[in-house]
Amino acid sequence: SQKIEQNSEALNIQxxxxxxxxxxxxxxxxxYLQWYRQDPGRGPVFLLLIRExxxxxxxxxxxxxxxxxxxxxLFHITASQPADSATYLCALPVSGGYNKxxxxxxxxxxxxx
Amino acid sequence: EAQVxxxxxxxxxxxxxxLTVTCSQNMxxxYMSWYRQDPGLGLRQIYYxxxxxxxxxxxxPEGYKVSRKEKRNFPLILESPSPNQTSLYFCASSLSGxxxxxxxxxxxxxxxxxx
Numbered sequence: 464s465q466k467i468e469q470n471s472e473a474l475n476i477q478x479x480x481x482x483x484x485x486x487x488x489x490x491x492x493x494x495y496l497q498w499y500r501q502d503p504g505r506g507p508v509f510l511l512l513i514r515e516x517x518x519x520x521x522x523x524x525x526x527x528x529x530x531x532x533x534x535x536x537l538f539h540i541t542a543s544q545p546a547d548s549a550t551y552l553c554a555l556p557v558s559g560g561y562n563k564x565x566x567x568x569x570x571x572x573x574x575x576x
Numbered sequence: 577e578a579q580v581x582x583x584x585x586x587x588x589x590x591x592x593x594x595l596t597v598t599c600s601q602n603m604x605x606x607y608m609s610w611y612r613q614d615p616g617l618g619l620r621q622i623y624y625x626x627x628x629x630x631x632x633x634x635x636x637p638e639g640y641k642v643s644r645k646e647k648r649n650f651p652l653i654l655e656s657p658s659p660n661q662t663s664l665y666f667c668a669s670s671l672s673g674x675x676x677x678x679x680x681x682x683x684x685x686x687x688x689x690x691x
Contacts, residue, residue: 494677505684506684509681564680566618568616
C-alpha cells in the first residue's frame with residue numbers, strides 16, 4: 464500500500480536561514496503532490512501543487528521539488544521568519560483514485576529569532 | 577469570504593448519544609470530504625462526496641454516516657459515538673475530485689470528546 468513519510472522530528476532553524484522539509488513516498492507514482500501548512504488547532508491551508516512532469520515549482524519564498532526517481536519531494540522556505548513556524552503536510556492522491564488524498568503526518572518547523 | 581464552516585468547534589458527549597457535525601461551503605465546490613486527525617497518524621479520510629447524492633467511503637468510515645442533499649452542505653453523523661471516535665475532525669472541499677488535483681479548502685475543525 465502507499466505510504467508517505469515525513470520527518471516526525473521538529474525542525475529548528477534560525478531566522479533568515481533556508482528551511483528544507485522532506486516528503487518520501489513508496490510503492491507508486493503519483494500524478495501530483497501537494498503541500499499544506501497547518502497551525503495549531505486550525506485546518507490545513509494549501510500552499511503548492513507540483514505535477515509529475517514538473518521538477519520544480521516556486522511561489523514567493525517557497526520552492527517545491529519533485530523527484531519521481533527518488534520518490535521524494537523537498538519543500539524549501541528561503542529567508543525563513545518566525546511567522547513560518549507551523550506544521551507542514553505533504554499529500555498525494557491514492558493510486559488509481561484521485562478522489563482520495565493521503566497525507567503525511569507532517570513536520571513541525573520552528574523558526575527562532 | 578470563501579470558506580468552509582464547521583459547527584460546533586468543540587463538542588463533549590457521552591457514549592451512544594447521536595450527534596451531527598455540520599459542514600457548509602460557499603464556493604460552489606463539487607467535492608467535499610471529512611477527515612479525522614489523531615496524533616502520530618495524520619489526517620485520515622472518513623467519507624467523501626463527488627457531488628450531490630454521490631458519497632463514498634474513505635479509509636476509516638466505520639461508525640460514521642454522511643449525506644449530501646445539497647451542494648453546499650455535507651454533515652457528518654455519528655449514530656452511536658464511542659470513545660475511540662474522540663478526535664479532531666476536519667471538513668474540506670475542492671472544485672473537483674478529479675485528476676487535476678484541485679486544492680482542498682479546510683474548515684477550522686471540530687474537536688470531539690466522547691466519554
